[in-house]
Amino acid sequence: MPRLTLKAISKRFDRFQALDAVSLAIPDGAFLALLGPSGCGKTTLLRLIAGLEVPDHGEIRFDEHVVAGSSAFVPPEQRRIGMVFQSYALWPTMSVRGNIEFGLKVARLTAQERAARIDEVLDVVGLRGLGDRRPHELSGGQRQRVALARSLATRPQLILLDEPLANLDAHLRETMLAEFRRIHSLTGATFVFVTHDQDEAMAVASHVAVMDRGRLEQVGTPEELYRRPASPMVARFIGRGRTLPVRVVRSEGGQTRVMLGQQFLDMPGDAPVGYGWLSFHASDLRRVAEGGHLKTELVGQVFQNGAFLSHCLPSEIDGDVVSVPLAERLAPGTPIDLAFTGGWVIGDGDTGHGAVDVTGRSSACRPAVISLR
Numbered sequence: 001m002p003r004l005t006l007k008a009i010s011k012r013f014d015r016f017q018a019l020d021a022v023s024l025a026i027p028d029g030a031f032l033a034l035l036g037p038s039g040c041g042k043t044t045l046l047r048l049i050a051g052l053e054v055p056d057h058g059e060i061r062f063d064e065h066v067v068a069g070s071s072a073f074v075p076p077e078q079r080r081i082g083m084v085f086q087s088y089a090l091w092p093t094m095s096v097r098g099n100i101e102f103g104l105k106v107a108r109l110t111a112q113e114r115a116a117r118i119d120e121v122l123d124v125v126g127l128r129g130l131g132d133r134r135p136h137e138l139s140g141g142q143r144q145r146v147a148l149a150r151s152l153a154t155r156p157q158l159i160l161l162d163e164p165l166a167n168l169d170a171h172l173r174e175t176m177l178a179e180f181r182r183i184h185s186l187t188g189a190t191f192v193f194v195t196h197d198q199d200e201a202m203a204v205a206s207h208v209a210v211m212d213r214g215r216l217e218q219v220g221t222p223e224e225l226y227r228r229p230a231s232p233m234v235a236r237f238i239g240r241g242r243t244l245p246v247r248v249v250r251s252e253g254g255q256t257r258v259m260l261g262q263q264f265l266d267m268p269g270d271a272p273v274g275y276g277w278l279s280f281h282a283s284d285l286r287r288v289a290e291g292g293h294l295k296t297e298l299v300g301q302v303f304q305n306g307a308f309l310s311h312c313l314p315s316e317i318d319g320d321v322v323s324v325p326l327a328e329r330l331a332p333g334t335p336i337d338l339a340f341t342g343g344w345v346i347g348d349g350d351t352g353h354g355a356v357d358v359t360g361r362s363s364a365c366r367p368a369v370i371s372l373r
């Protein structure tokens, strides 16, 4: 049974549609990343799940209980969830133990139970022995661990994290991502982790829900989003993907034949016949001496990961710059003939509205269902 179900959730601020019919089902124990560009509605969705906002339409359920909908609204303090924010939101004058204890007092645990619970969560987040420090005596990473410990102390089944690593430097972010994964499997709680950083989302989550302009574009595992994006937006957002316009001339059983400029290409994909997009990554391109699929001209190179990542502008079709790693430094203007070794063909239709299931097909009003393997 899904732990958390969102059914066609919409939210408007004045005349701005912040969320538009978002449907999603998150199973017990999942680690879901909500990923999308700044302003796409991630925080709004998290606040609705927490009960800090009320949806205009739709329904939110925890297990079988409706917590927000036309017939019911459960206030945040009764939803039994933990929240962790970018800003930590710790009380500066209270010790680490005091910060963690507050929620336990509200939950009416005895002093002895509270002390035991605080020791337990300090152990979980790796802060044993630092309980008497004040927040200003801790590093940023330690403060975020305190915030996490506080959210875990009441043993909620659902933890919501809103860009919890945004204030940390790159090295610490990586350490903390590993910590979040460890703590997630240790506690068995369902985690919903908001981020605008796709590397972060792909590194930490079992499933990623990509949002754009208030809509849910696609839900899937990191590999599915990378290899089989459901929309051009997802294709471009994940893994620095690129897209080129194509004409799909044949489509059958997950295989398509497309026209890229004057060239025919056979590619996996699920696009119907008509206009579409070929989506690919730098690793799907290879330079060939002749007979490639895409003629380009070098516009620039950057040395990256031991190769020259080369930006090439298509010369015979109207398309954006594509990037390919090359072994040598070349002069701008050099003609580069490229062949595709992989890619995925997406239809030009609007797949972004309402519910999307894990395979990326639109599914009118059925919530996107994630299955844990």
Ligand SMILES: Nc1ncnc2c1ncn2[C@@H]1O[C@H](COP(=O)(O)OP(=O)(O)O)[C@@H](O)[C@H]1O
Pocket: 013, 014, 016, 018, 036, 037, 038, 039, 040, 041, 042, 043, 044, 045
């Ligand atoms: N209380 C509010 N009043 C008016 N507009 C808001 C409010 N909260 C959010 N918005 C708008 O809704 C959109 C989505 O915001 P938000 O959910 O914070 O995005 P994200 O977290 O993805 O960056 C933004 O354009 C934001 O300006």
Ligand SMILES: [Mg+2]
Pocket: 042, 043, 044
């Ligand atoms: Mg936000």
